[in-house]
Amino acid sequence: MARMGYGEEHEAFRRTVRTFLDREHEPYLKHYEAAGGLDREFWRKAGQAGLLGLAHTGGGDFTFYAIMSEELGRTPGTATTGSSLMADVATYILVNHGSDAQKDKYLAGILTGAWTQAMPLTEPSVGSDATAIATTALRDGDDYVINGEKYFISNGSGANLLYVVAKTDPSKGGRGMSVIIVEADTPGVSQAKIPMIGWRQGDTGALNFDNVRVPASNLLGVEGGAMKILMDTFLEDRIQIAARCLGAASRAFELTLDYVKERKVFGQRVIDFQNSQFVLAECRADIKITETMVDTAMIKLRNGEFTFEDGAILKLWATQMEGRVLDKCVQLFGGAGLMDDNPISRMWTAARIQRIYAGTDELQKVAIARGLMQ
Template sequence: MARLGYSEEHQAFRHTVRSFLDREHEPQLARYEAQGGTDRDFWRKAGEAGILGLAVTGGGDFTFNAIMAEELGRTVGSATTGSSLMADIATYILSGHGTEAQKDKYIPGILTGEWTQAMPLTEPNAGSDATAITATALRDRDDYVINGEKYFISNGTGANLLYVVAKTDPAARGKGMSVIIVEEGTPGVTRHKIKTVGWGCGDTGALNFENVRVPVTNLVGTEGGAMKILMSTFLEDRIQIAARCLGAASTALALTLDYVRSRKVSGQRVIDFQNSQFALAECRADILICETMVDASLQKLRDGQFTFEDGAVLKLWSTQMEGRVLDKCVQLWGGAGLMDENPISRMWTAARIQRIYAGTDELQKVAIARGLMG
């Protein structure tokens, strides 16, 4: 079925991403598992394939990012390596708010995969409420001196270009937050990978900044302007997460259909039981609804009509949808669905993180309720 809102250029890009993942991601999964995740070579090859820096090469059309997210979700390996390539949406921070000097310095390397990005925002005691962060970046003549901890950071240990969110004016709460670039190798930065239940080889990192000194020219946007930058990024992030959920649920259903067509119980194929057919039908309906929501959201984003409430509804529904579909699929696999050798088990485990990270279900409900209350 043709999907609305996608041009021939979009479809060609989808083919490019699919070919790259089939070539450089899925066959390499055993190696990534052995070394604990993807490596810099993976990013360089992504650059060679032309799928990085889409905020620049895609002309600001976020549909290209959503396509990459959906195709990444469709790979069985993404349940192990995590969001990986989606860290590239941080390019929107630089392209939309960086100085010309910053763009000239970093964008060429972002396009080739030499620069990989992360946005250290979340802290051990500041998750859903971004304004509660305590990391500081205090001015000392021509430098900022950064101190504080960051936690649960996607691409946190592998990235060599960090957009650190810290308070340049701690007394001003949200209005005192700024985004400052810190490059890999800057003295005072230490980091380590956090082991998680899902995304066993994903790069979720903890970072510590101790008297990290960077020039004031590393400020992105204006002092106190972090919330404006973050709000625009959050809108786009909601769509890419939903697209990834859509891709994962679609692959889970396809894997399950293959399994129930061949697996027999008491001499009868599992798919021939009415209960199995009802569960599969519910999965299919959920996936089609999510597909429509993602495509409509992209259209609203292109038209400048995608709101924060829209993003909350989309993230809440799509992540819960993925959880429902994966749970039904695992149930149809029976005991085999819990075996690590079957990708469905890792996909089921990985789906759980979606309802927590990048804004919990509860936070989305708060945003929706505020809209209802006017």
């Protein structure tokens, strides 16, 4: 059945993403695990397949990113290798806020996978309250000098193009925050991978900036403009996360349905027990509700009607839904669902990340509650 709000070009792109992941990701999962994550060759192939720089090549239609995120969620191996291609959402920052010179310098390489991106914002002691960051980028003649630490950064250890959020005027708090482009091989930049219980071969990084000197022309947008840039990306980020949750829950449900139709207990299939049928019905309802929410969000985003509260509600619901569905799927698998070589076990573990990163459940509730108090 055709999804609401998707045209033929969107469905054609979905098939392209699915084909790429089936060909270039799943068969090489053991290789990526041994290598410690996705390599440059994967990014190069993604560029050849037309999966990078969609903010530029897709005419700014975020639907393409949502489709890619959903298909990543449907790929069991991404429970091990992490958000991967979704780091390319950072291209929206460059396209919407970068200067012509910055676009000329970086966009072509982004499209081929030569440049891979990350947005270092979170710090070791600063999570949801972005305005509390301590990293500084202080003007010194024609340069900015950056000092500070960043932590829990998606694509952080492997990215070679960094959009660093720092305070160019610490006295102004959030209004003194700016985004500075830093190439990762700049002297003073160090990157390291953070081991995680979910996305074990994913790229979650820690970065350190020790007197990193970059030209003032690397300022993205205007000084003090970081909060506007961040707010402009939050809405899209909420949708892509929800789409990934939808894809993961859908795939887990399919794997579980196949399993319970084959597995027998006390002489009958697991699916023949009424309890199993009720659990599966609950999962099916959760998934269909979330599908409608994601598709509606895409339509509202295109129409300029998707609000910050809408994004908070969507992320809160979708991430909790994924957790519920994956937990029920593991229960129906029984002991087999806890085996490390069973995809469902890794998908279950990875689902827990979604309720924490990119804004915790509690932060989404605060955003929703603020609207009620006006």
